[in-house]
Amino acid sequence: MIRLLEEMEQERRRMNELGQALLEQSIPLSEHDELLALSQKVDQLMMQLHYAKVEQTERQYVRGGTNFEAPSMV
Template sequence: MKELPRHFEAEKQRLNELGQKSLEQGIPLGENEAVQAQSQKVDELVIQFYRHRAVKRGQEHR
């Protein structure tokens, strides 16, 4: 799971880039499908991180 933080940072950076380009083009973020798809990808990585963390903590308490 050590690769998850690096993967998250890369995907978050991609989201920021897409968002910036969208704003520069005058396209609202909520209407930009690429931004929305990337945002969902970042959200999933956050969920994976917290699930992994919860499992790890559960194992520590045994």
């Protein structure tokens, strides 16, 4: 899961840097194919990360390792 997070952050940084460069050149972001491809890749990585977290939580729940009760405020 850490690899997914690192890859997503790296691609997100690349996307943001490219987006900033395009904005500085007054190039519409929606017309730049490379930026759109990076955006889709980041979206896919985010979904993979989300599903990995859900799967991990489900495994913990099945094993009884997670307490879903609210902590006592007393």
